[in-house]
Amino acid sequence: MLWILDFISIRKLTRLHDRKIILSNRLTSSLIPRVCYWRSFLSQMAKTVLKDRLLSNNTSEAFAIGPESLSGMALPPGTRLTPPAGTDATQVNWSYAGTFLVLHTAALLIFVPWFFSWIGVASFVFCVFLFGQLAIPIGYHRLLTHRSFRSPKWFERTLATLAMCAGQETPARWVAWHRIHHQHSDHANDPHSPLVSFFWSHVNWLVHENNGNGKTFALYEKYARDILRDPYYMWLEKIRYASPIFFTIHAAVFAALAGTISVFTYGWNINALQLASSIFLWGVVARTVFVWHITWAVNSLTHLFGYRNFDTPDGSRNNWFVTLLTGGEGWHNNHHADQASATVQIKWWELDASFYIIKCLERVGLASHIIPPRHIREASRQRASEDVAA
Numbered sequence: 001m002l003w004i005l006d007f008i009s010i011r012k013l014t015r016l017h018d019r020k021i022i023l024s025n026r027l028t029s030s031l032i033p034r035v036c037y038w039r040s041f042l043s044q045m046a047k048t049v050l051k052d053r054l055l056s057n058n059t060s061e062a063f064a065i066g067p068e069s070l071s072g073m074a075l076p077p078g079t080r081l082t083p084p085a086g087t088d089a090t091q092v093n094w095s096y097a098g099t100f101l102v103l104h105t106a107a108l109l110i111f112v113p114w115f116f117s118w119i120g121v122a123s124f125v126f127c128v129f130l131f132g133q134l135a136i137p138i139g140y141h142r143l144l145t146h147r148s149f150r151s152p153k154w155f156e157r158t159l160a161t162l163a164m165c166a167g168q169e170t171p172a173r174w175v176a177w178h179r180i181h182h183q184h185s186d187h188a189n190d191p192h193s194p195l196v197s198f199f200w201s202h203v204n205w206l207v208h209e210n211n212g213n214g215k216t217f218a219l220y221e222k223y224a225r226d227i228l229r230d231p232y233y234m235w236l237e238k239i240r241y242a243s244p245i246f247f248t249i250h251a252a253v254f255a256a257l258a259g260t261i262s263v264f265t266y267g268w269n270i271n272a273l274q275l276a277s278s279i280f281l282w283g284v285v286a287r288t289v290f291v292w293h294i295t296w297a298v299n300s301l302t303h304l305f306g307y308r309n310f311d312t313p314d315g316s317r318n319n320w321f322v323t324l325l326t327g328g329e330g331w332h333n334n335h336h337a338d339q340a341s342a343t344v345q346i347k348w349w350e351l352d353a354s355f356y357i358i359k360c361l362e363r364v365g366l367a368s369h370i371i372p373p374r375h376i377r378e379a380s381r382q383r384a385s386e387d388v389a390a
Contacts, residue, residue: 083205087210132287143156149368155366179224220237262279332344341371
């Protein structure tokens with residue numbers, strides 16, 4: 001039996017050992033050394049598999065990636081694409097378009113002096129960090145979509161809920177759309193490539209009806225199966241208009257808090273109304289519009305303007321302006337070159353605030369199994385291979 005195991009191990013470990021060395025060291029050994037070898041071998045292989053599961057971008061169940069993904073060549077400069085199949089440019093999705101129109105119009109009130117207050121501005125800054133930094137780039141993007149780290153389930157669900165309160169879609173839909181983008185980035189089936197047009201990639205892809213398979217539950221199940229296994233996320237998919245409902249509830253809670261703070265500060269008078277209106281306008285309306293645009297800018301600006309560290313088969317760029325707005329998401333070419341990594345910082349000056357926050361979360365027990373950049377993962381695999389060989 002041990003001779004059969006020896007033969008199988010030689011075939012399966014050609015990536016880790018030189019076949020001649022294995023033959024000379026194993027086939028000529030006695031029974032007792034072989035038993036010891038297999039005990040050590042199984043232990044080392046278990047450790048190696050565990051490391052690979054933690055350090056690799058193994059999302060085969062979540063991504064239903066076909067053979068054409070990640071292997072295509074970048075399209076020639078000047079190439080123009082048409083919207084994905086099934087898109088009807090004559091039909092407007094008013095649930096999106098109407099919401100965008102109302103909130104953008106309301107956000108213009110920040111230029112009216114009566115709505116200005118420093119407390120309102122402070123609420124804007126804090127909420128941009130909470131919703132536009134923690135919830136979307138860290139929660140939806142690096143945690144749920146790419147599984148770049150792990151968090152306690154209650155914290156993961158909290159981040160996902162906050163993302164919906166930021167006017168984003170449900171977790172399964174957001175994750176599925178983003179994974180499709182990575183599979184077909186700047187090619188025909190990319191949901192929001194700027195090769196269609198800048199405005200298409202920025203917002204128009206959301207407001208036009210798609211009668212194909214771009215926004216169906218079957219598609220979400222295919223690309224976000226791991227998300228839908230969570231009962232909470234599946235429950236969200238069963239609620240019609242889940243995101244608008246969550247957004248409205250959060251806005252009502254925010255308004256109640258703003259009103260309470262204002263009344264305690266000024267009593268029941270016009271000053272309290274002014275302060276409450278300012279906090280709500282800056283903390284909910286203006287913040288939501290701003291977070292929308294910095295999120296959309298990753299789809300549009302970072303596929304058009306900037307420099308490239310890697311020759312990826314798409315138009316991804318590293319854009320410092322988007323990085324400043326999003327806390328690191330602007331190093332988009334780095335991200336497309338290594339989607340599994342929890343950090344997009346390659347050069348020392350390509351600062352990644354989101355990664356630093358993830359490391360802080362690790363300190364307090366809210367993040368673990370953080371996936372390092374590819375060169376560190378490859379070095380870890382090499383050391384594991386050498387340990388097995390020894």
